[in-house]
Every structure is written in C-alpha cells, then in structure tokens.
Amino acid sequence: MAMAGRIRSSLPLLRRMMTVPAADSFPCPRSSSAYRPLLSPSTSPSESSRNYATAPAQQGGRVKVPIAYFAGTGKYASALFISAVKANALDKVLSDLTSLAEASKRSPTFAQFMMDKSVPVADRIKATAAIADESKFHELTKNFLMVLSENMRLKHLDTISEKFTELAMAHKGEVKAIITTVIPLPAEEEKELKETLQDVIGQGKKVFIEQKIDPSILGGLVVQFDRKVFDMSIRTRALQMERFLREPIVDII
Incomplete structure (x- = not known):
C-alpha cells in the first residue's frame, strides 16, 4: 500500500x-522522403522482386514510414512494414512475427537453429519455409523469413520484430x-x-x-x-x- x-x-x-x-x-527522427525500402544492405532490387514475387497483389501509392531507422535491422523492419501495408496485411504479419519471436524465446533448439552459422543456406531456407507453412504464416511473412535465412539474419529476428511492432503501432x-x-x-x-x-x-x-x-x-x-x-x-x-x-x-x- x-x-x-x-x-x-x-x-x-x-x-x-x-x-x-x-x-x-x-524526439523521433523525421522520416526521410527519399527512403527506399531495402531488404538489407546486401540485397539488390532484383533479389527483392524475386523474394516478394509470390506476395499478394499490392495497392498502389507510397507508404510513409512513421519512424526512420538507419541500422540494418531497422531497414529490414521498414521494408517488411512497407510491403505489409501495401498488401493490407499489417496485422497478420505483425501476429506472425510476434508468435515466431515468442517461440524462439521458449525453444532453445529453435533459437540455436537461428544462430547456427554452420547450417547450410539451402537447409536453413527449407526449414524456415516448412515452419512458415506449418504455422500458417502470411505469404509475405514466409518470403521475408526466407530472405532473413538466405542472408543469415535470422539471429536478429527479435530486434526486427520489436522494430516492426513499433512501426505498426505508430502507423495505427x-x-x-x-x-x-x-x-x-x-x-x-x-x-x-x-x-x-x-x-x-x-x-x-x-x-x-x-x-x-x-x-x-x-x-x-x-x-x-x-x-x-x-x-x-x-x-x-x-x-x-x-x-x-x-x-x-x-x-x-
């Protein structure tokens, strides 16, 4: 008392x-009007198109990013946010990322899988796709996770998820x-x-x-x-x- x-x-x-x-x-830094959604510093536009090719049809128009991030994980979160808003799938993608981040905290085996650099890229991508399918993730989430797997960025999933949540909340x-x-x-x-x-x-x-x-x-x-x-x-x-x-x-x- x-x-x-x-x-x-x-x-x-x-x-x-x-x-x-x-x-x-x-204060929150001002969003840059020249911002370009990059999946990662090492991902080219052609790779972006390939990895998001199976996403649902997107709406036209520019999406304003409510918070400007400049670090690598922030760029990943911002790119996914832009795609999710255009695909009208923000809530679903947010739910997918949140549940996956929580699962990684509960399962040491899964967390180790995300951190283990010795796992061949092809095996990591295949396993990630299987997890996404079994969990009934949105196609956009699945494609994004495969990008993280290919670029060995799954270990940053928690941070990316936190930043994506901040973007989604600010947007709403x-x-x-x-x-x-x-x-x-x-x-x-x-x-x-x-x-x-x-x-x-x-x-x-x-x-x-x-x-x-x-x-x-x-x-x-x-x-x-x-x-x-x-x-x-x-x-x-x-x-x-x-x-x-x-x-x-x-x-x-």
Whole structure:
C-alpha cells in the first residue's frame, strides 16, 4: 500500500514533466522522403522482386514510414512494414512475427537453429519455409523469413520484430508506454497512470501499458514512450543527491 501511494503521488510530477521539454527526452527522427525500402544492405532490387514475387497483389501509392531507422535491422523492419501495408496485411504479419519471436524465446533448439552459422543456406531456407507453412504464416511473412535465412539474419529476428511492432503501432496511432517499478502496479494505479498518459499524449492516440519489474530502481517509477524517458526512480534521485553533495562549495563574497 505504501509503495502504491508513492506511485500515485508521482503522477502530478509526471504530468508536469511531460508537458515541458525534458532534457532526457529523445524526439523521433523525421522520416526521410527519399527512403527506399531495402531488404538489407546486401540485397539488390532484383533479389527483392524475386523474394516478394509470390506476395499478394499490392495497392498502389507510397507508404510513409512513421519512424526512420538507419541500422540494418531497422531497414529490414521498414521494408517488411512497407510491403505489409501495401498488401493490407499489417496485422497478420505483425501476429506472425510476434508468435515466431515468442517461440524462439521458449525453444532453445529453435533459437540455436537461428544462430547456427554452420547450417547450410539451402537447409536453413527449407526449414524456415516448412515452419512458415506449418504455422500458417502470411505469404509475405514466409518470403521475408526466407530472405532473413538466405542472408543469415535470422539471429536478429527479435530486434526486427520489436522494430516492426513499433512501426505498426505508430502507423495505427498507438503508443506503448513501458512502466518500470519495483513491484507490479495495482489495477487502480495502472488505470490512473494510463489516464494521465492518455491526457498528455492526447485523444488522437491510444495508450498501451507494458509493466516491467526492476528492484534495482529502489522505488518510484520510470516511464518510457515515444523515445522519451521520464525517470522518477529513487535510485536516480539518490544519485543526483550524491552528485550534488560531492560538488565543492563556493563562497560568494
């Protein structure tokens, strides 16, 4: 009860912090209008056409990428996002990737298969196609996984899946807020925190809360969303106080 009370007392402070520019907030980079969907830095346009040739008929028009990624895994996620939106299959592909990423966490054998570079490319592609067929994945998902298999990128599936989820949520006007506390938030506190976030973010977007437990923060809470971090943990406050006390005292005459 005492912990829940401290969390509730932090909500007014959180609201004030989120309504002014935060020093530790990182704005989302602007999407590039010249962005070209690349399956990977080493994949040519002809390879892209071949690997996506069996995808469903796509709609015309340019798809705007809501978040610009520049690393290799981000390019993979962005390429799949563009294809999924054009194929009107965003939710299905998202479900496929999420279930596969979760399966890799539950199965050490499957995780080892994705990491093992000694598996011949042909065998890896064949096994990946069989998994996709058995799981009834969308054809677009299946083709994408085969691209990852061919380019030995299956080991990055978790990261690609996370970035694809971020793109899908941003596209649908959804915001995931990660709340880190020492103990699980009681339902009433979670509801109040969600309402606070919704008021600040605005009614044009829908807020989803993901709770994380981290005893090392000692108390309070840390809120992360839209690449912003609002740290109201006791650990951070203690470190700030320690730095303050270590600063030399300057006499003003």
